Amino acid sequence: MRLQRERGRVLDDSELREFVRDDYPRLVNAVAMVTGSFASAEDAVQEALARAWIKSERGETIASLPDWVAVVAFNLSRSRWRRVLAERRATALLPGRAPQMPSEDFVDVTRALAILPRRQREVAVMRYLLEMSTREVAQATGVGEGTVKNSLSKARAALAKQLDVVDEEVADDAEGR
């Protein structure tokens, strides 16, 4: 990801605002595509940001804030209990706020992702939506690059099939035969 800053100090207000403006929507979408719920995605990303803030207040270093927040948010979103609570809170707020209605494209992509195992879903979203390199995904998820490539390859094939994305190289080879 683009933001690569060494931090060993307290996150200031302007940095936080910049992060919320530039990276927050993308991270919420990424987590929502994995979990299928915007309420729990927002809750997880906000919680991850709050933890990053507390961590920076203690003087601990976060090499890349978006990567760190993405991984923590993905981990937090695994908790079913947390998801249920977040959705309940969001429902309670509904009278004052317009509900987040997913677009048709979002529903299609989420449905295609839903058939993948959790690890492949996360890797695919990190790679295609958060635009992280294979190495960054490996570092963020704590697995080897080979494992990430393997997961990505399987996810890619399954998503291409589900979303009717034609792999032109394969199609050309087939026509040439």
Add this chain to the structure above:
Amino acid sequence: MPKVDDELNRRLRSASQQIRTDHVLAGIDQKRRRGEIRRRIGAVGLAVVVLGATVGGFLVLQRAFRGDDEFVAEPPAIQNGPLVVVVGDPADRGSTSSSYRSTGRPPYGSHRPGTGSTGLRALRRTDAP
């Protein structure tokens, strides 16, 4: 990057929703404060648990090992005989050794039973038990 990767990248990005960010900073601040409070409560709770376990353990051990339980010995089955003291070398069969038996009475004067010295009466060797 292969075409399919480009296409998947495009599809996922176009599927992204507009996210409102006006309430986010307040939400983060609230979660941060809650996290701080939770951590403080956790620290105090841990201290209370450790202290309670220490005091509780001490009390339990003190109760288990305290020495104020009265031990009542059973009375002897037979009455003790009089105390016999051999003065001198018992191996020496000569006339120098003597045996004494407790009389239970003070040697002189009178005092309450169980206090003061007790008189001894000399026995001949043949009287010794």
